[in-house]
Amino acid sequence: MAGNKPRGSSFSRNFSATSNTISQIPGLKHGPNGTMFLSSGIPDLDKILGGGFTLGSLVMVMEDPEAPHHMLLIRNFMSQGLVHKQPLLYASPAKDPRGFLGTLPSPMFSKDEKSRDRDAEQEKGLRIAWQYKKYFGEQNSELLRDGKSEYCNDFDLRKPLERHFYSGQQTDCISLQDSADLTTFHDRCSSFLSQTPRNDRNITCAGRIAIQSLSAPQCDFSDKECDMLSFIRSLKSTIRSSNAVAVITFPPSLVSPAFSKRLQHLADTLVSVKAIPDEDKELAKLLTGYQDMVGLLSVHKVARINTQVPTILEATTFSMKLRKRRSLILECLNQAPVDGSTGSSYASSSSCSGSSKTGAIDF
Amino acid sequence: MAERICRALRDGALEGEHAPALTIKDSIQSPFGSLVFNHVLSQLSSFIVAQKSQSQGIVLVAFSRGPLYYEEFFKSKGNDVASSNKWIRVLDCCTDPLGWRSKLMESGRIANLTLGTSTTASLYKNVKDLDKLLLAITELGKELVGDGKGRFVVAIDSVSEMLRHTSISSVAGLLSNLRSHDQVSCLFWLLHSDIHETKAIAALEYLSSMQASAEPITRPVNGQRGNSEKLPFLEQNLRGGKIHVRFKRRNGRVRLMSEEFCIEQSGIKFTPISSEAEMIAQSLVPKVQFNLQLSEKERNDRAKVVLPFEHQGNGKTIQIYDGRKSLNEDKPEMQYTSAEKVQTVKDSGRGEIIYFRDSDDEMPDSDEDPDDDLDI
Numbered sequence: 108m109a110g111n112k113p114r115g116s117s118f119s120r121n122f123s124a125t126s127n128t129i130s131q132i133p134g135l136k137h138g139p140n141g142t143m144f145l146s147s148g149i150p151d152l153d154k155i156l157g158g159g160f161t162l163g164s165l166v167m168v169m170e171d172p173e174a175p176h177h178m179l180l181i182r183n184f185m186s187q188g189l190v191h192k193q194p195l196l197y198a199s200p201a202k203d204p205r206g207f208l209g210t211l212p213s214p215m216f217s218k219d220e221k222s223r224d225r226d227a228e229q230e231k232g233l234r235i236a237w238q239y240k241k242y243f244g245e246q247n248s249e250l251l252r253d254g255k256s257e258y259c260n261d262f263d264l265r266k267p268l269e270r271h272f273y274s275g276q277q278t279d280c281i282s283l284q285d286s287a288d289l290t291t292f293h294d295r296c297s298s299f300l301s302q303t304p305r306n307d308r309n310i311t312c313a314g315r316i317a318i319q320s321l322s323a324p325q326c327d328f329s330d331k332e333c334d335m336l337s338f339i340r341s342l343k344s345t346i347r348s349s350n351a352v353a354v355i356t357f358p359p360s361l362v363s364p365a366f367s368k369r370l371q372h373l374a375d376t377l378v379s380v381k382a383i384p385d386e387d388k389e390l391a392k393l394l395t396g397y398q399d400m401v402g403l404l405s406v407h408k409v410a411r412i413n414t415q416v417p418t419i420l421e422a423t424t425f426s427m428k429l430r431k432r433r434s435l436i437l438e439c440l441n442q443a444p445v446d447g448s449t450g451s452s453y454a455s456s457s458s459c460s461g462s463s464k465t466g467a468i469d470f
Numbered sequence: 471m472a473e474r475i476c477r478a479l480r481d482g483a484l485e486g487e488h489a490p491a492l493t494i495k496d497s498i499q500s501p502f503g504s505l506v507f508n509h510v511l512s513q514l515s516s517f518i519v520a521q522k523s524q525s526q527g528i529v530l531v532a533f534s535r536g537p538l539y540y541e542e543f544f545k546s547k548g549n550d551v552a553s554s555n556k557w558i559r560v561l562d563c564c565t566d567p568l569g570w571r572s573k574l575m576e577s578g579r580i581a582n583l584t585l586g587t588s589t590t591a592s593l594y595k596n597v598k599d600l601d602k603l604l605l606a607i608t609e610l611g612k613e614l615v616g617d618g619k620g621r622f623v624v625a626i627d628s629v630s631e632m633l634r635h636t637s638i639s640s641v642a643g644l645l646s647n648l649r650s651h652d653q654v655s656c657l658f659w660l661l662h663s664d665i666h667e668t669k670a671i672a673a674l675e676y677l678s679s680m681q682a683s684a685e686p687i688t689r690p691v692n693g694q695r696g697n698s699e700k701l702p703f704l705e706q707n708l709r710g711g712k713i714h715v716r717f718k719r720r721n722g723r724v725r726l727m728s729e730e731f732c733i734e735q736s737g738i739k740f741t742p743i744s745s746e747a748e749m750i751a752q753s754l755v756p757k758v759q760f761n762l763q764l765s766e767k768e769r770n771d772r773a774k775v776v777l778p779f780e781h782q783g784n785g786k787t788i789q790i791y792d793g794r795k796s797l798n799e800d801k802p803e804m805q806y807t808s809a810e811k812v813q814t815v816k817d818s819g820r821g822e823i824i825y826f827r828d829s830d831d832e833m834p835d836s837d838e839d840p841d842d843d844l845d846i
Contacts, residue, residue: 174722201646330637360672363669382724402722
């Protein structure tokens with residue numbers, strides 16, 4: 108499982124006991140450097156990003172036109188927000204975006220979650236053969252697990268979310284086809300974000316914005332790249348001063364490379380999804396678990412708010428799998444054991460990775 | 471493989487999903503897209519007539535070839551023209567796409583030419599307005615299959631013609647609205663890829679769930695000049711070609727397939743590919759790591775191994791491991807197998823540490839604390 112230790116510093120924020128502590132608000136937790144996180148809805152992705160999506164950041168997902176994996180990310184993001192009763196704004200190019208809410212996954216509850224314990228057990232069971240052990244007592248390992256409402260739920264993609272979660276006033280759906288240029292949509296976003304402003308008083312709740320396929324060809328503004336860029340720029344500045352996270356997906360192959368690059372630079376957290384070919388013998392030889400994979404997810408940039416220190420991940424590409432066809436998990440790509448007898452080179456990979464092997468491994 | 475496409479179209483859309491959409495692409499080097507289109511059309515019509523498919527009718531939006539052509543086509547395939555009224559409607563956008571002819575006829579400039587009317591064709595005169603076109607298509611479809619659960623197939627003769635009159639975003643809007651329409655079972659369209667911008671082609675590929683592109687068997691190498699050298703290629707390419715299909719499967723994986731086809735008197739015929747050309751695996755994955763996780767069996771085996779210093783503090787006498795074969799047989803609980811020779815693994819039920827010493831001269835490891843010597 109990919110993990111990423113949060114970057115510690117020698118300073119820690121002093122949270123006074125009298126203030127409204129974050130732990131009382133479900134769905135939010137403190138992050139480093141005075142930031143706060145909300146969950147992406149995918150536990151593995153939260154771990155990879157170091158806690159979740161930072162409040163006030165803009166997350167962009169680059170789609171692959173051949174696979175619908177960005178929908179998995181958007182679905183989990185939206186469901187997590189609805190489960191935590193956070194206000195949600197959803198926009199898509201479809202004529203009836205409300206219908207999409209019926210396809211959101213439902214959270215799985217703790218009796219199903221055997222896997223979350225797996226990590227804790229491995230830590231506890233670490234056996235240390237240490238010369239100086241005789242001078243010390245047993246170290247006790249704490250196991251923190253609060254049974255209250257969880258920060259991040261596992262979602263069951265086969266079970267739809269119950270209606271009462273999204274039938275309230277807090278969920279708003281907009282069709283991108285209605286807005287000929289982006290001004291009406293922009294106004295809706297601004298009024299949504301004014302519900303969750305950031306100020307010195309305590310935070311009450313956080314908002315979520317999910318925009319799917321922003322530059323889809325059906326929208327009238329899809330060739331007006333300057334308009335889209337200025338919309339996103341102003342959205343980003345409004346988000347910075349509010350307690351919300353926006354997730355925007357766009358297909359980079361349908362827009363000009365310059366526009367795609369600009370959007371990538373505008374993003375605080377940048378993720379891309381990729382399709383994999385079916386029944387590809389080369390890939391099956393190269394990777395373990397190829398049969399279960401549905402796609403690949405790459406993390407290009409992680410949000411860097413209130414800090415100059417970049418987050419450097421151990422691995423940037425992960426395989427997307429559906430565990431028991433229900434919930435989405437992300438795993439590191441593992442190389443399949445090399446068969447010493449074949450020793451042929453694999454037709455893949457860029458030159459900077461050392462993973463294309465031409466023979467048995469040599470230590 | 472062409473069979474697979476037709477079967478996928480025949481099976482149609484699942485409840486709540488977008489309808490499958492096929493893009494048939496060709497280019498000047500292999501201009502057989504319309505023949506592939508005709509093939510798919512005839513296959514689907516035979517499925518519909520035999521009532522084996524999800525849909526009950528076809529709405530054919532004819533931009534580049536008129537309804538008379540299609541009548542001839544279906545007749546040649548053996549379909550009965552009289553009963554074709556039940557399962558096909560042709561929206562004729564070819565005869566008078568912009569309404570000029572009717573305007574001229576009204577003003578008396580040209581005589582009223584009666585074209586052979588067919589019962590299945592309706593004339594459409596306003597191709598620039600795609601909202602009205604969408605309405606016309608859906609109305610024709612409802613005429614065919616009724617208002618309830620019935621579904622119909624939409625075939626667009628040539629999206630290239632549509633793109634002549636309107637912008638890509640309105641065409642994309644029309645296609646995506648058709649795909650998400652409840653009563654549309656599947657749709658397919660023809661596109662000539664070399665007359666459009668890459669952006670338009672990318673947008674249409676984005677909207678489709680299958681793409682079939684007709685390509686020449688061999689491409690002439692760039693350095694060749696002069697018609698005499700190109701002739702054999704041209705001849706070969708005019709007789710047949712290859713068709714490459716990309717399927718976007720529901721689970722998010724992409725299947726790539728190829729077949730060869732050749733043009734015959736009766737139409738097009740598909741054959742599996744002859745082996746010289748191979749599929750080039752896509753160069754893909756960047757950093758691949760080694761598997762650092764343990765499987766269950768490996769974890770169990772690891773738990774059984776007794777580690778060097780673990781015995782300390784357990785109340786037993788300290789056994790110093792010296793790496794040689796001088797094992798203490800009195801204390802069978804702590805055994806370390808050793809040595810310079812490789813030993814086959816004994817299944818003692820305990821884990822073993824297999825240790826190869828570099829040489830016999832080395833001092834045995836001791837449990838003494840080296841800091842005990844310090845005299846501070």
